[in-house]
Amino acid sequence: MKITKHxxxxxxxxxxxxxxxxxxxxxxxxxxxxxxxxxxxxxxxxRNLGSSGKATRFTLxxxxxxxxxxxxxxxxxxxxxxxxxxPKQMVEVRCGSSTVTAPAxxxxxxxxxxxxxxxxxxxxxxxxxENQIQFRLPELEPDKPAKEFVxxxxxxxxxxxxxxxxxxxxxxxxxxxxxxxxxxxxxVHWSSAGYALNGNQPRxxxxxxxxxxxxxxxxxxxxxxTGAAWVxxxxxxxxxxxxxxxxxxxxIRPGSTTKRDLIGEIITELDQRxxxxxxxxxxxxxxxxxxxxxxxxxxxxxxQYGDDVEAVLRDASLRYGKKLAGVGYIDGGMKKIYxxxxxxxxxxxxxxxxxxxxxxxxxxxxxxxxxPFSELAVTxxxxxxxxxxxxxxxxxxxxGDVTPTWWCAMDSWIVKGPMNGKIGDGPKFPAEQYVDYFxxxxxxxxxxxxxxxxTADVTADHPIFHPDCMAIMEDVRKAIRGKSADSNxxxxxxxxxxxRMQGEAGVGQVVLEVDVPQDTNYQVQFKxxxxxxxxxxxxxxxxxxxxxxxxxxFEAIVTDAQGAIATASASxxxxxxxxxxxxxxxxxxxxxxxxxxxSFVTRDPSLxxxxxIGDSISVGYTRAVRTYLDGIANVYxxxxxxxxxxxxxxxxxxxxxxxxxxxxxxxxxxxxxxxTLDGKINNNGTQVRSVTEYKTNLEKEIELLVRSxxxxxxxxxxxxxxxxxxxxxxxxxxxxxxxxxxLEDYPSIAVNDLYTTSRNNPEGQQPANVHFTPxxxxxxxxxxxxxxxxxxxxxxxxx
Numbered sequence: 001m002k003i004t005k006h007x008x009x010x011x012x013x014x015x016x017x018x019x020x021x022x023x024x025x026x027x028x029x030x031x032x033x034x035x036x037x038x039x040x041x042x043x044x045x046x047r048n049l050g051s052s053g054k055a056t057r058f059t060l061x062x063x064x065x066x067x068x069x070x071x072x073x074x075x076x077x078x079x080x081x082x083x084x085x086x087p088k089q090m091v092e093v094r095c096g097s098s099t100v101t102a103p104a105x106x107x108x109x110x111x112x113x114x115x116x117x118x119x120x121x122x123x124x125x126x127x128x129x130e131n132q133i134q135f136r137l138p139e140l141e142p143d144k145p146a147k148e149f150v151x152x153x154x155x156x157x158x159x160x161x162x163x164x165x166x167x168x169x170x171x172x173x174x175x176x177x178x179x180x181x182x183x184x185x186x187x188v189h190w191s192s193a194g195y196a197l198n199g200n201q202p203r204x205x206x207x208x209x210x211x212x213x214x215x216x217x218x219x220x221x222x223x224x225x226t227g228a229a230w231v232x233x234x235x236x237x238x239x240x241x242x243x244x245x246x247x248x249x250x251x252i253r254p255g256s257t258t259k260r261d262l263i264g265e266i267i268t269e270l271d272q273r274x275x276x277x278x279x280x281x282x283x284x285x286x287x288x289x290x291x292x293x294x295x296x297x298x299x300x301x302x303x304q305y306g307d308d309v310e311a312v313l314r315d316a317s318l319r320y321g322k323k324l325a326g327v328g329y330i331d332g333g334m335k336k337i338y339x340x341x342x343x344x345x346x347x348x349x350x351x352x353x354x355x356x357x358x359x360x361x362x363x364x365x366x367x368x369x370x371x372p373f374s375e376l377a378v379t380x381x382x383x384x385x386x387x388x389x390x391x392x393x394x395x396x397x398x399x400g401d402v403t404p405t406w407w408c409a410m411d412s413w414i415v416k417g418p419m420n421g422k423i424g425d426g427p428k429f430p431a432e433q434y435v436d437y438f439x440x441x442x443x444x445x446x447x448x449x450x451x452x453x454x455t456a457d458v459t460a461d462h463p464i465f466h467p468d469c470m471a472i473m474e475d476v477r478k479a480i481r482g483k484s485a486d487s488n489x490x491x492x493x494x495x496x497x498x499x500r501m502q503g504e505a506g507v508g509q510v511v512l513e514v515d516v517p518q519d520t521n522y523q524v525q526f527k528x529x530x531x532x533x534x535x536x537x538x539x540x541x542x543x544x545x546x547x548x549x550x551x552x553x554f555e556a557i558v559t560d561a562q563g564a565i566a567t568a569s570a571s572x573x574x575x576x577x578x579x580x581x582x583x584x585x586x587x588x589x590x591x592x593x594x595x596x597x598x599s600f601v602t603r604d605p606s607l608x609x610x611x612x613i614g615d616s617i618s619v620g621y622t623r624a625v626r627t628y629l630d631g632i633a634n635v636y637x638x639x640x641x642x643x644x645x646x647x648x649x650x651x652x653x654x655x656x657x658x659x660x661x662x663x664x665x666x667x668x669x670x671x672x673x674x675x676t677l678d679g680k681i682n683n684n685g686t687q688v689r690s691v692t693e694y695k696t697n698l699e700k701e702i703e704l705l706v707r708s709x710x711x712x713x714x715x716x717x718x719x720x721x722x723x724x725x726x727x728x729x730x731x732x733x734x735x736x737x738x739x740x741x742x743l744e745d746y747p748s749i750a751v752n753d754l755y756t757t758s759r760n761n762p763e764g765q766q767p768a769n770v771h772f773t774p775x776x777x778x779x780x781x782x783x784x785x786x787x788x789x790x791x792x793x794x795x796x797x798x799x
Contacts, residue, residue: 029130030069032077037157037165040067040133041339058137059145067133067154069126076123078162080155081135082367084115085148089139091118093154095132098125109389112379113398115152115334115367123159152367153338168345169372172352174326174359176375176403178276179447181523181559182229183480184438186473187329187407187451189280191414193238196457200418203456207241211258214243214458220269222464227477229565230276232328232449233266235316240285245319248311252286263316267323274557274565278328278359279316283309283337306343314350317358322529326359327351328449329378329407333362333370344371357527361405368392369400380407383428385437387446406441409451410434410469423466424453431472435479442480492516495556495568497544510572513541514556522558529553529569538680548650549574579657583636593639601626603634608662610788611710612637613648613655615670617718617754617780620772624781625788632789633662644671644688645697652704661710663791665752665784668698669717669739670770673731681726695738702746711791712749714739715784718758723768752787754780 032038045067057063071077079093079100086104093100100120107116124133135154137146157165179185192204203210223231236242240253243262250257267277286308317324330337330347348360361376362369377388377399387406392398411424427434441448452465452473463470494515512526512535526535526542531552534545546552551573558566581588589600603609610633612618612625618637626635638655642648645668648655672694677685689697705712716739717732736755743749757780758765764776772780 028068030067032069032071032126032156034072035161035164037155037162038069039153039155039338039341040069041153042151043339056150057145057147058140058149058151060142061136061138061140063136063140065135065151069131069133069156071126071128071131074126074128075158076125077156078119078159079124080117080119082115082117082152082155084150084152086116087137087140087144087146087149089137091120092136092138093120093124094134094136095124095126100124101138109391111386112366112389113364113368113392115150116398117155117368124156165345166372169348172349172356172373174352174375175357175525176359176405176447177523178325178525178557178559179230179359179403179405180445182276182447182565183442184228184448184450184476185230185232185276185278186223186226186228187232187280187409187449188223188234188454189237189413189451190234190243190454190456190458191237192241193416194414194454194456195417195419197419197423197455197462198421199457202238204239204241207243208258210456211243211260211262214262215460216262216265216269218460219266219458219464220273220275222470223270223275224273225470225477226452226473227481228275228473229559230278230325230449231266231270232278232280233263235263235279235281235327236285237280237282237331246312246315248308248315249285251311252308256285264320267320271323274567276325277323278326279324280329280331281313281327282331284332286312305340306346310343310346310350313347314353317351317354319354321354322357322527324355324358326355326361328359328361328376328405330360330362332365333374333378334365334367337362338367338370344373348373348375359403361402364399368398369402372400374400375402376405377402378405378407380409383409383412385429385433387441387444403447404445405447405449407449407451409453410472411451411453411466413451413453415453419455423455423463426466426468427472431475434472435475438476438480492556492558492566492568495554495570497552497554497570497572510544510546511541512544512554512556512570514558514568516540516558522560525557525559527555527557529555544572546574549654579654580659582639582654582657583659589639601634601636607631608633608792609659610635610663610665610792611655611659611661612784613642613664613666614638614715615642615667616771617670618642618665618667618715620777621781621784624778625785628782628785629789633792635788642668644668645694645701646689647671648701649697649704652701656704656708661708662795663713663788664705664708664710665713665715665788666701666705667715667717667754668701669694669732669735670720670727672697673717673720673728673735674726675728676726683726683728685726687731691734691738694735695742698739699742699745702742702749706746711795712746713752713787713791714743714749715752715787716755718754718770718772718780719765720770721762721765721768724770725768727770750787750791752784754783757783 028044030040030044042065045065047065048063081091088106089104090101091104100122102120105116105118133154135151140146192202192207194203240256242249242257244258244264245261246257270277286305313327351360352358359375361378362371362374363378364370365379377393379388385408388399388404393402393404395401410427415424438448452469455464458464492514497510497512499510514524516522524540526537528535531550532547536543551571553569553571556568578588582592583589584603586600612622612635622637629635648668672689674681674688675683675685676688716736720727720729720732722729732755761776761779764779765772
């Protein structure tokens, strides 16, 4: 859309309003997204002053920049402004009679970021539909113009939308602690603009051949010599070439990808050596609507652009999964991508599609953080040995709540032009200066990623990095890692994954544990390589919560005090049995349980079938139920401890086994109300499920059971005595009352009141323990059998 410019200079209030009206003529109408923050650069505004892209040369208080926006509804909007070198006076944003003002920020730091974001106090009220948003410097005087001031953009979003955006960013934030532990990594800018050691054409002219020539082991050997804990490898730069398959990119830029998956091979080879891989991308590859046409897409026309980048990122993440540590550096973030108002959140979610722990970073160039979804401080100092501005990092600060990382080049990012047998000019500083710098940054816990210019032809025929740069990096490795390239990595003596009982917790938890030499400086991280679920870490051990039957593969990553990394793998199988045979075929039952506790029941087809769902209390009384109902019903019990309501929801389909049960007795409670700390039962911890969560889950559980067609019997939670470990006496009353509130909507469900039975028979309970004596379980079993028999008689169920 053509944007009309008008030049009006006046200090009269009446003429100022006229200037606002005239400046809006022919303006682009920018739709404000609900539940999000919309960014608008000055290139999308009308201006009564010169310059394209940025707004400069403010000389009078009447000089304005005006955006036309469309609000989905009348609402109040918070306003942020990004600018550089403001005068020491007020800034103002206005919409009709609604105005927000504030003194301009004063930059108190010496270097980057040069552009600053200022969130103005108060809110701007917008009516539904079109609104004109105007920026000006209201205190300017003709003899004191703001010659150096540059306005870049404004950002609009309701306070609720801004808060929700920050919360969503925090929820999906990746874990970059391994970068701090690893101290430094290597940037490998294998750009399409690079040259072979002895060649006169950029790689873009022979891309597929360069991919075929690339010797991954030669490359990995060189990386290992540097001691780098990670590599940031350029996936796409200076064109659309991609060193491997990517269906999304091939669709929008045919011929850009290769059959050989070089990126995948690099990730795998480095992973085997304990070195992680992140990708670098220049997202401009998607800005041109047609490779045959010149010029970028119009500012603000972002839908297809955002979709294309998202698809490419998602393809890469799903293709490489958990072995890809993230996309650590998306270039041009503030200068070239931000003006498009792109879908930052969607891009980051795409980066995490195959690895939820992946990290994402968008370059802020000379400005503040482009989006709260950027997780790393991404800006560089060229060949200077510097660091991100410490006062600019943190919640609400210019660079945001990010991991403070730094990016620089030892020789150059790429060698521009034919190398003629020489890989650039070599390092800028002497070895001692680099060693001191890396030591200082490691002490400050600021991970450094340093670039060494690389040849486009990566083969064993010649060095791929400048020899002097490699020599310095070996000095850095010895100083930081304290070892030579061929020294041993940390020793993992064993890595086991097994089910363990956590004392009185009563649930067999799947525990991951590594055995390493005792060293307080070791850091241990656990990852799920295959399968889905969650891991809760506690130092050198963790608890795994699975997502159902299947084969699971885990990786333990141990980082020592010098940043050296060792890995080990272990697998664990949650047996996937034929649920329809589970209760009625002995071999299947044994496979499903593997425990003598859960004895097999030979079915009498002439009798009704009863299923008991519950925790360890039901384990104790099931034998008595079977005895009392002998000849009356086949009594089965689920093949494991039922645990809390969330576990019941996850397992219910398996437990029901598709069988037409006549009566189902079910209970959850003791494991919802228990207290845990660091994964172990502990009265000083927090409850597994709040009573609200318990009621919500229980209702869902009941809905599943109702659909089974069985007659249902709710068995409430037995008494919690004083002194019971991990539980507080009286909580069971609150949870039982909560269950009764849920049951009000299900009047056909009978109640088996074991709480009263257990309270009235205290001699049958173990001291200060939720479990019972054999006599106690006999009493509970007799009461449960009586409740079940009553339901069977009432329903006249028989065979």
